[in-house]
Amino acid sequence: MGIREQGYHKWDGQLRAPRFAWLPIFWVGIKMAFRKKYSKALFMATNAPFLAFLGGVYVSTRPELKMFPRIVELLKIDARFFSVFYTNGFLIFMLMMLCLVLFVDLICGDLKSNSFPLYFSRPLDRMDYILGKFSIILFYLLLFTLVPGLLLMIFKFIFTGAISLDPRLLLGILVVPILVSIFFASMTLMVSSLTSNGRYVRIIILLVFIFSNSIAQILKSIFRSPYCELFSVARNIEQMGAYVFNTQPVFSAPKFLSLAIILGLSVLSIFILYKKIGKSEAQIEIGS
Amino acid sequence: MMYLMENIIQLQDISFSYGRGKALDNITLGIANGVVGLMGPNGAGKTTLLKILMGFLNPSVGTGRVLGFDITRERKALRARIGYMPESDCLIPGLDAVSLTAYLGELSGMPRQEAIKRAHEVLYYVGLEEARYRMADTYSTGMKQRLKLAQALVHDPQLLLLDEPTSGMDPKGRKEMLELIKDIAQKESMNIIISSHLLPDVEYTCRQVVILNQGSLVAIHNVDGLSVERFHLYNLKLKGEITPFLDGLKALECAVEVNDRGMYRISIPAAESPRRIFELALKTRVQIRHFEPCRTTLEDTFVTAIGADNGH
Numbered sequence: 001m002g003i004r005e006q007g008y009h010k011w012d013g014q015l016r017a018p019r020f021a022w023l024p025i026f027w028v029g030i031k032m033a034f035r036k037k038y039s040k041a042l043f044m045a046t047n048a049p050f051l052a053f054l055g056g057v058y059v060s061t062r063p064e065l066k067m068f069p070r071i072v073e074l075l076k077i078d079a080r081f082f083s084v085f086y087t088n089g090f091l092i093f094m095l096m097m098l099c100l101v102l103f104v105d106l107i108c109g110d111l112k113s114n115s116f117p118l119y120f121s122r123p124l125d126r127m128d129y130i131l132g133k134f135s136i137i138l139f140y141l142l143l144f145t146l147v148p149g150l151l152l153m154i155f156k157f158i159f160t161g162a163i164s165l166d167p168r169l170l171l172g173i174l175v176v177p178i179l180v181s182i183f184f185a186s187m188t189l190m191v192s193s194l195t196s197n198g199r200y201v202r203i204i205i206l207l208v209f210i211f212s213n214s215i216a217q218i219l220k221s222i223f224r225s226p227y228c229e230l231f232s233v234a235r236n237i238e239q240m241g242a243y244v245f246n247t248q249p250v251f252s253a254p255k256f257l258s259l260a261i262i263l264g265l266s267v268l269s270i271f272i273l274y275k276k277i278g279k280s281e282a283q284i285e286i287g288s
Numbered sequence: 289m290m291y292l293m294e295n296i297i298q299l300q301d302i303s304f305s306y307g308r309g310k311a312l313d314n315i316t317l318g319i320a321n322g323v324v325g326l327m328g329p330n331g332a333g334k335t336t337l338l339k340i341l342m343g344f345l346n347p348s349v350g351t352g353r354v355l356g357f358d359i360t361r362e363r364k365a366l367r368a369r370i371g372y373m374p375e376s377d378c379l380i381p382g383l384d385a386v387s388l389t390a391y392l393g394e395l396s397g398m399p400r401q402e403a404i405k406r407a408h409e410v411l412y413y414v415g416l417e418e419a420r421y422r423m424a425d426t427y428s429t430g431m432k433q434r435l436k437l438a439q440a441l442v443h444d445p446q447l448l449l450l451d452e453p454t455s456g457m458d459p460k461g462r463k464e465m466l467e468l469i470k471d472i473a474q475k476e477s478m479n480i481i482i483s484s485h486l487l488p489d490v491e492y493t494c495r496q497v498v499i500l501n502q503g504s505l506v507a508i509h510n511v512d513g514l515s516v517e518r519f520h521l522y523n524l525k526l527k528g529e530i531t532p533f534l535d536g537l538k539a540l541e542c543a544v545e546v547n548d549r550g551m552y553r554i555s556i557p558a559a560e561s562p563r564r565i566f567e568l569a570l571k572t573r574v575q576i577r578h579f580e581p582c583r584t585t586l587e588d589t590f591v592t593a594i595g596a597d598n599g600h
Contacts, residue, residue, distance in 0.1 A: 008413055008472045011406055011444035015368050015397035024394040032382050105381065113425070114378040118439065121342060121372035122395040123364035 021124050025132025030139060033102045042101055043144070046094040050148035053085050057152055061159035079169050079245035085152065086145060086176045087241035092234055095141055095180070096209045099188040102140065104201040106133045107189055107277075111196035116280050126277040130189070130270075137185035145177035172245040179244075179259075180237060183266045190269035193276040209233050226252040236261050295320050296447060296479050297341065302350035304336055311336040312347070313503040319481070323473045325490035325511075326483040328500035334483050337500065338449060341481075343367060355446050368397050371440035375451035375483075377432060379424040385411055386420045389439050396443035403442065410438040414468060430461040437468065448472070448480045454489055462489075469493050522562060524552045525578035532572040540564060553582065 033039060060076060085091070110116060119129055153173060157163050191204045216232035219225075229235045229251040236258040242248060243255035297319040304312040312333045328334050339345040341354055343363035352359040357366040380388050386407050393403030411420040414434040419427070424435055433453065440448055453469060454462040470493050472478050484490050490497055491511060499507040526533065537544055540560060545553040556562065562581075569576050 007475050008441070008478075009409065011398075011402070013398065013402050015443060016399070017364070017368070018397055021395070024391060024400075028383070028387075028391050035382075109381040113381045114374075114376055115380045117372070117374040117376070117378050118380060118392060119395070120344070121367060121370065121374075122392060123368040123397060124395060125364070 017123070021128040022132035022135065025129065026135040026139070029106065029133065029136035033136060033140060036102055038101055042094070042098055046091070046098060046144045047148070048094075049085065049088055049091045050144075050151070053081075053148075053152055054155060056081075057156050058159055061156065079166075079172060080247045082149060082152070082169065082173055083176070083238075083241040083245040083247050086149060086180065087238040089234065091145070092180075092237060095144065095184055096205065098140060098144070099137065099184055100202050100205055103137050103185075103188050104192055104198050104205065106136065107192040107273075108194075108196050108198050108201050111193070111280070112198075126274065130273060130277055133189055134185050137188060138181050141181035141184055142177060145180060146174070149173045149177055168246065172241075176241050176244050179240065179262060179266075183237070183262050186266045186269035186273065190273045190276075193273050193280075229253065230257060230261060297352070297354050297481075299340075299352040300350055302337075302340060302347045302352055304340060304345060304347050306336075310503050312340070315350070315503075315505050317498065317505055317508075319496070319498070321479050322495040323469070323480040323482065323493055325494035325497040326481055326500070327485075327487070327490060327497055328506075331502070332500040333503040334500055336503075338451065338481075338483060341449065342370065342372065368443070369446045371443065371445035371448045373436045373440040373448070373450045373453060375455055377429075379432065379435070381425065383424060384421050385416055385424050385427075385435055385438070388424050388435070389442050392439045393442040398443055406442050406444075407438075410441045411435075413441070414438045415464065429456040430458060433457055433461070433465060437465070441472070446479060448478055450480060450482045450484075452484055452486075453482060454484070454486060466492050521553060521555045521582035522565065523578070523580040523582045524554055524565070524576055525550065526552060526569075527575040527577055528573060530574055533568060533574040536568045536572060537565075540568070551578075 110119070120126075150173065153170075187208065188205060191201050191208075194204070195201060213232045213234050216229050216235060219228035219231060222228075229239075230253060235250060238250040239253070239255055239258035240262050242250050243259050249255050295318040297317065299315055299317045302312055302315040302317075303310065315333075315337070326334050326337070336345065340347055340352065340359060343359050343366055346360050354366055355369050357369075359366065380391065383391060386404070389407035389411060390400075390403040393406055394400055398406065408420065411417060414437050416431060416434050416438065419431060424432070427435060433456065437450075437453065440450070450469065454465050457465060466489060469480065469482070473480050473493070480493075482490060482494060494511050497507075497509050497511060498505070499509070534544055537554060537556075540556065542554050542556045542560070547553065554565065556565070565579075566576065568574075
């Protein structure tokens with residue numbers, strides 16, 4: 001006899017009020033992102049800077065190799081090394097690509113498939129929903145920024161055989177990837193919540209990250225002011241890294257301004273996202 | 289209306305406005321256990337009432353409790369105990385039916401392993417056993433309806449809100465869906481509220497109907513009661529001089545309608561016996577060639593209630 005013939009059965013378990021209601025969204029999102037087409041290729045490509053910098057760490061800690069002495073000098077493992085690692089153009093580009101390929105659908109896919117009635121008829125509020133989606137992007141971005149940064153530091157200790165830790169450097173190693181990841185995650189989710197069309201979301205993100213750079217260059221060539229570089233997202237991320245690691249500024253403008261711009265854009269994105277999801281939650285269509 | 293302790297839904301003076309337009313006006317309603325149909329024309333306020341029951345909207349005036357939980361202050365606890373089947377097409381992209389159902393079970397507070405086990409059970413129950421590993425977005429309309437019912441059942445809710453549950457289904461699928469709803473209600477005493485435009489669906493599954501019109505509560509009827517009262521109406525075919533007969537009926541306070549096929553539809557007051565019709569026919573020498581008790585359908589009740597409310 002099939003289960004169906006036996007009729008409906010009561011579930012004898014107990015529902016629990018989860019402390020982290022967003023956690024199922026996180027786990028499912030992690031699995032779905034990993035299963036996506038091109039995800040593995042993207043993950044490998046995003047790891048390329050780590051492998052290059054790991055080679056640099058090894059070479060710089062082996063002066064006896066007498067290979068590329070000038071490179072060894074450049075690759076001195078200090079604040080500048082980590083600042084360059086976290087804010088190098090290739091890594092930033094790959095983080096943007098991860099957002100474009102793996103994460104743009106996180107909210108716009110739900111909008112397209114009309115998933116909100118399913119989510120919000122559960123004991124979830126918009127903060128749980130946003131936290132769940134946010135945590136998925138943060139997990140992957142930190143996996144390719146913070147984790148390699150910490151690994152580089154550990155490998156440096158292994159290669160040199162000595163543990164010496166500068167608290168300011170450690171702070172930078174922890175804070176910069178978190179700030180960069182929060183910025184990318186909030187921007188991606190905010191844009192994703194604006195429309196149900198994934199193509200538009202990709203175009204908007206590309207405009208923000210690539211064309212902001214071009215606009216900054218055009219304005220700089222017109223006005224010849226270093227402040228014009230503040231229009232570039234990539235340059236602001238570099239300058240923010242320089243501020244946190246206390247290294248030479250990337251362009252001649254106060255470094256804190258870039259930190260303020262990155263933080264401001266992140267907060268603004270989260271605010272818009274929160275409002276948009278709240279609106280969707282209230283406008284769930286139930287019945288005719 | 290009095291509040292009863294066993295009422296699963298108790299609303300007191302609930303009003304809600306969208307801007308200047310009043311969507312619900314002073315609704316006081318108590319719904320006891322069982323299967324209840326929520327009916328009303330477009331714009332009647334069914335949508336808003338369901339939104340308020342789910343805690344999506346705060347009433348501008350009034351208070352309410354669903355399953356004993358305050359609809360404005362205990363939303364999360366309330367939603368954990370409600371299963372909701374939306375009318376519109378909705379799914380979570382990139383998931384097969386088992387993963388989707390288990391995922392939503394987890395979001396309701398079920399432990400992961402339990403949610404997966406239960407997802408298989410409810411998918412079997414709704415008849416998606418063969419297709420449960422297929423991506424949900426490849427499902428037909430009927431299969432999506434079943435999947436929506438499965439996700440609403442996965443956490444074994446105390447109250448099931450079904451919004452147009454047979455929408456877009458073929459006759460066979462529709463019948464099966466109604467059987468499922470009836471089965472759930474009868475075997476497990478689950479409380480169900482069905483919002484539907486399809487009156488036969490409501491008549492087949494519901495114990496009680498709540499009729500809304502223009503944001504107001506128009507009527508609450510017991511469906512069983514409707515079938516008991518249905519012998520007030522009779523269809524008659526008459527021969528002879530019928531004017532004295534019709535005058536006699538009017539004297540008995542009977543309403544008479546004649547259709548274009550010459551059939552008379554006579555409704556007599558509940559206190560009167562149909563025997564009086566035959567006595568009158570004998571007295572006025574009218575032949576009754578056809579006599580048939582006529583069922584007052586739910587549609588009649590619905591139209592009468594809405595018509596009376598609109599002043600027609």
